Amino acid sequence: MTDVVEIPIRAEVPPSYAHADDAGADLRAAEPVELAPGERALVGTGVSIALPEGYAAFVVPRSGLAAKHGITVLNSPGTVDAGYRGEVKVTLLNTDLEKTFRVEAGDRIAQIIFTPVSRAVFVPVAELPGSDRGEGGFGSTGVRG
Numbered sequence: 001m002t003d004v005v006e007i008p009i010r011a012e013v014p015p016s017y018a019h020a021d022d023a024g025a026d027l028r029a030a031e032p033v034e035l036a037p038g039e040r041a042l043v044g045t046g047v048s049i050a051l052p053e054g055y056a057a058f059v060v061p062r063s064g065l066a067a068k069h070g071i072t073v074l075n076s077p078g079t080v081d082a083g084y085r086g087e088v089k090v091t092l093l094n095t096d097l098e099k100t101f102r103v104e105a106g107d108r109i110a111q112i113i114f115t116p117v118s119r120a121v122f123v124p125v126a127e128l129p130g131s132d133r134g135e136g137g138f139g140s141t142g143v144r145g
Helices: 061-069
Strands: 009-011 025-028 033-035 040-049 055-060 071-072 079-081 087-094 101-103 107-114
Touching: 009 055, 025 055, 033 040, 033 055, 040 107, 055 061, 055 087, 079 087
Parallel strands: none
Antiparallel strands: 009 040, 025 107, 033 101, 040 087, 055 079, 055 107, 071 087
């Protein structure tokens, strides 16, 4: 069973789930914008939310826009904190080197995912415990198996 959280919202067109088991709800552009090759733009969605304490929302790209048109969310995931009450905006980037991409008002431009978050308590230590991975990172396991 999926957990449900009520999110107070102000929006002419609220986010919507395309399928019952989708993790992300589609956000729509509230304004038109044209993205030339390599260009980025901050696009309003007309959506403002009030997340409950202990929750965050993450704005992520739509896979179809990325695969078909090279459109992605620049700071993915974009984080919406529980205390923020302004409009959710999406920084879109056109990674296509040749084609301009036009966004019309009402187009689905990103997804928003709601999730509980944990707060960390940082505990200073002289040394971190060991692990199998150790300090290996940034490609340390190679490309091929």
